[in-house]
Amino acid sequence: MRYLVKISYNGAGFNGFQYQMEGRTVQGEIEKILQRMHKAFVRIQPAGRTDSGVHAIEQYFHFDSELSIPVSRWQHALNSAMPDDIAIHEVTSISPDYHIRHHSKGKAYRYRIYQGSVRDPFEKGLKVHYTYDLDETKMREAMQHFVGTHDFTSFTSAKSPIENKVRHIYRFDLIRTENGYDFLIIGSGFLYNMVRILVAYVLEVGQGRWDGARTPEVIAAKDRTMVPKTAPPEGLYLERVFLNDEEREAALEKLKRTC
Amino acid sequence: MRYLVKISYNGAGFNGFQYQMEGRTVQGEIEKILQRMHKAFVRIQPAGRTDSGVHAIEQYFHFDSELSIPVSRWQHALNSAMPDDIAIHEVTSISPDYHIRHHSKGKAYRYRIYQGSVRDPFEKGLKVHYTYDLDETKMREAMQHFVGTHDFTSFTSAKSPIENKVRHIYRFDLIRTENGYDFLIIGSGFLYNMVRILVAYVLEVGQGRWDGARTPEVIAAKDRTMVPKTAPPEGLYLERVFLNDEEREAALEKLKRTC
The missing domain is CATH 3.30.70.580 (Pseudouridine synthase I, catalytic domain, N-terminal subdomain)
Structure with a gap:
């Protein structure tokens, strides 16, 4: 059995x-x-x-x-x-x-950060403390460039042995929480460290250290050295594994209605 | 300084x-x-x-x-x-x-439990998993017996070296949360293990294993062996220390308006 x-x-x-x-x-x-x-x-x-x-x-x-x-x-x-x-x-x-x-048909990951000048001991290991001010609009604009089918070579560990780095991203949403933001991403599959690198990149944009309008250029470069950071592991949650296309479409449909 | x-x-x-x-x-x-x-x-x-x-x-x-x-x-x-x-x-x-x-004028403690048939790994160390059904009305009724000035000998560790076991409880509230209950207690001071023993007692009442109407009897007995349990430490939070009477009265006033 x-x-x-x-x-x-x-x-x-x-x-x-x-x-x-x-x-x-x-x-x-x-x-x-x-x-x-x-x-x-x-x-x-x-x-x-x-x-x-x-x-x-x-x-x-x-x-x-x-x-x-x-x-x-x-x-x-x-x-x-x-x-x-x-x-x-x-x-x-x-x-x-x-x-x-x-047989599974995609996954959803969530990445959680909280803000404020003082660390919260009760978020230890559960959310990442991020003290810089973030520009929501800039982050949302940059995030939309990843939706669709792209080669994610710039956004995976250079050590990754997988040859085909093309993945489809269905959604990449920014959600305000009581003390910060959640990043929710739904894709056909994810490369090694891909979500943590994408989040680190979007945070650089939100902080104003990188121009989000240049995102298509970074994707096209297929060069990991253009995105030097990886966000820490403790903010990352595997949120869903879609067993079939219907489960994934239902989740996407629900998000369309609420976000 | x-x-x-x-x-x-x-x-x-x-x-x-x-x-x-x-x-x-x-x-x-x-x-x-x-x-x-x-x-x-x-x-x-x-x-x-x-x-x-x-x-x-x-x-x-x-x-x-x-x-x-x-x-x-x-x-x-x-x-x-x-x-x-x-x-x-x-x-x-x-x-x-x-x-x-x-110089401080009392404290507030919170005790947090969550319910449901399956343990939640993300509540580990933060809330106590309690699977039995609880009768809210019975718990609230029992809790009101503790409000006021009482000798809490029945509700402290038998090893406590403190002689005067009389304390004043200003409030003892039950608050519904997204997955369980918080117990909020405000008092002039607390004996060793007192909050954890009080919560264990109220949970026995809520579960139907003890008649909460007999609470005045248990208090009057001044006998720790009548309340055999102590709730686990990880559900307990020191929530406030009142530096003066005004801080405590303001907190009580605020609770009166919301609870």
Whole structure:
């Protein structure tokens, strides 16, 4: 049986999603629990990996199991064994040829910053403190240049081994919060560090250190050195993984009505 | 010169306020920074101590210094040296015979719980997960019995060395939040563990395990064994320290208008 599991986790206590020999990881914690239940190693396959400190409001993984646990019991069985920074929201049985990385149809990421002259100890690890004044209009204008299909070579880690750097961005929204801004981006897929580099770039524009009207030029350059910064990991949340086109279109439709 | 400092801290990373030989404490972190600045040990005097895991939205301490830093520069000087789970909100100069523990006129504490069948990883260390259904009316009724002047022997740690256990409670309010409840209590002073024991008691009432109408009996018994539980520290916030009667009365007046 193949099971698909919907989870969330607070990234503050993890060295990222992917298993490592040293350090606590989301994959490591989950596989340890599955190994205990199965008395054998069980590999999990995530929708995507998140870096050290990065959070997930919604993430998926799947795994194969021959245990005779009814599907309705899996959520509770897993939750009761999980540490308090991982939560299991749903477990469903899926076709044994389903593979989340190949079958999912895009993702939404959120990046959260807060402002004010003094750091807020309760935002530690959850939002990034940004003290410079930001020009909302300039940021929104720059952000619209990324919507559509573009080669994002200028906005990914130069170390990225992936050859095709063309991705489609459906939306890139700026949302005012009680103490700052959230950046919400929905795309077909994202390159390594892409959201954190895009946010760092938009913040430079908002701060007035870079002219947002030159964004098409930066995209066209396909040169990572034009965008030297990467925003810190603790502001980043994997917010949704779209299992199919319908889920993604429904989310986009809802945003059209509210934003 | 004596300086009064208003701070907040996230208790999750501390073994409480008070200095200990082993383990990270709020006092230890602040005194380490003051020692570095003064090249000599500087003792700080807090409005009150908080236990391991307990937070402060507003806490005060004072210290004496002969450094020739203008009072307007102290906030920035301290903040830039603080770790990211302590924030300095204000530094004022006060009379050298002012002592916050003797001169302050009461405190407000908040206790935060959230509900729902699944734990929320983002509430870790910030709110306590409480899965039982709660009867709001029963809780509010029980809470009103504590308002006024009472001997709180039944609601403090049996180990407390303080002889006079009479305290005055001005208000004890239940506030609905987006995912649970906040308990807000304002009093002349609080005994060791008192807020956490009161909240544990009210939750037992709300869950239907104890009849809240018997509260006057429990108070009159002056017997800690009648209230066996203490709510966990991570839900507790020192919310305000009232420097004088006027501050406290203004806060009470404001609550009267909104609650």
